[in-house]
Amino acid sequence: MGLALHTTRQDGRATIAARGSIDLHSSDELRTRLTELVDAGEREVVVDLTAVDFCDSSGLNVLVRAYKHARAQNATLTVTGAYGRVENVLRTTGLDRFLIGGTAAEGGAGR
Template sequence: MGLALQTTRTDDRALVTARGSIDLHSSESLRGCLVELVDAGHTEIVLDLTAVDFCDSSGLNVLVRAYKHARAVNAALTVTGAYGRVENVLRTTGLDRFLIRQS
């Protein structure tokens, strides 16, 4: 299916809504989107994974690198809406402690 990204920007906050699968073929577009938002000065970036059904190691790599890039410039990157297999992979790898946005 691929990955579709929609970004909503409000002041220093950005919400990225993802739909589809984050894998080797689609992770580069996610990386580009997140890096662009950090570099544009957004201090709070939320990635909504509600409509994402799969995330492989290349997607996890993008999330970790984007998180570190945001932290380096005092910005925050969090994930919301992860469920099922996506939530499971975040919890299994321990990334939930850093990425999952608490309600």
């Protein structure tokens, strides 16, 4: 299916809504977008995975590297909307502990 990315900005937060699969063929596009946002001065970046049906190790690598890059720039990067296989891989790898932020009421939990 590929990957489509849509970025919105509201209340000091940049949200990237991803749709499709994050894999070896599409992860560079996500990496580039996340790096550009943080380097442009965004201090709160949210990756919405609600419409993502698959994420492989290259996608996880992009999320981890972007998280570390954001922290180095005094910014935050969190993931929201992960469900099904994507949520399972985040939980199985333990990445949910630092990538999935906030609470459901804040819009930062897994579902």
